[in-house]
Amino acid sequence: MIYLRLFLEFLEIGAVSFGGGYGMISLIREVVLENGWLTEEELLDFIAVAESTPGPIAVNIATFIGSSQGGILGSAAATFGVVLPAFVIILLIAAVLKNVHKYRPVQGFIEGIKPAVVALITGTTIVMGLSAFLGFDCVGDAIAVNVKAIALFAVLVVLSTVFKKVTGKNISPIAMIVFSGVIGVIFMG
Amino acid sequence: MKSKLTLFLTFLKIGAFTFGGGYAMIALIRGEFVDKKKWIGNDEFTEMIAIAESTPGPMAINSATYIGYKIAGFFGALLATLAVSMPAFTFIFIISLFYEKFKAIAWVSRAFAGIQVCVVYLILSAGVRMLGELRKNAFNIALLAIVLVLFVAFSVFDISFSSVFFILICGVLGLVYYGTDLIKKGGRG
DSSP, X not given: OHHHHHHHHHHHHHHHOOSHHXXXXXXXXXXXXXXXXXXXXXXXXXXXXXXXXXXXXXHHHHHHHHHHHHHHHHHHHHHHHHHHHHHHHHHHHHXXXXXXXXXXXXXXXXXXXXXXXXXXXXXXXXXXXXXXHHOOOSTTOOOOOOHHHHHHHHHHHHHHHHHHHHHSSOOOHHHHHHHHHHHHHHHOO | OOOHHHHHHHHHHHHHHOOSSHHHHHHHHIIIIIIISOOSOHHHHHHHHHHHHTSSSOHHHHHHHHHHHHHHXXXXXXXXXXXXXXXXXXXXXXXXXXXXXXXXXXXXXXXXXXXXXXXXXXXXXXXXXXXXXXXXXXXXXXXHHHHHHHHHHHHXXXXXXXXXXXXXXXXXXXXXXXXXXXXXXXXXX
């Protein structure tokens, strides 16, 4: 049953994702690709939509995938799943286990997770980059260099670095998405 | 007056107008509940962030549940969490109904080809930022390198291994490492 499956997959994502929005991306990517819910490209499209609309990224993505697989009930099942662990854990801490996050073993566990989350998000970028820029997903694939995508990526890196140097601030992600969209309309095809 | 209606409406507003996920939302929540309404003290807010950072799930859900509970108990937690998720759920559900048709338009599809490149960049920069914040001790660097290499290798050789295992194994290693660290120092805590 699709509703139960959506609920359980997103429950797992909600229960083990530390490190905020982008920390969840590697887990979400695995789940949606393994279930065939989205292609790699659709996932990238959708992260852009989530970034350009208000609200927590995890809720955005759960709602979208839920809707594409099971309409409004699917959306509700996935969103309920991704929210439930955080809700229950925080309630427990606020009401019962007031200082649980100060216990040494709990802190050790959290400290151990931090480098793993950084590695997973970096690894996910490498794997996504190989796929988007070289058409390479796994050993045996022929390599098809996407020159336009690589060029745009280089432009984005330079642009954001210069912007940061000049203004001292980070360029807004939405501005970069709009810019990339315009470049896409003109040059990609 | 700490009414449940105000709690609900305030979190609804926060959910509807925060772009860019967790940390942007934290600033807004602080503005509303600490500075303006003074329902939550500064210390308690800092405490809440520490809890939100060491528990899984979206930051927005963590903080809505916590503040909702502090202000109006279980029912308050439920209302706040519902309110903060509802706008994203509604917007995204509507977008999901039109996504396929929208994507079928030729120029939109070209725009997304550019945007996909941008998203790879955004995820990379999130990873770089998290790497910058990570404490650079031998333990963290070793875990990061091992997880990164294994993650990319598994993906390239098409070996199925859930990231959940990486997260849990690293959590246990952290618990053991920082546990023994404590014994060596004859510690307290």
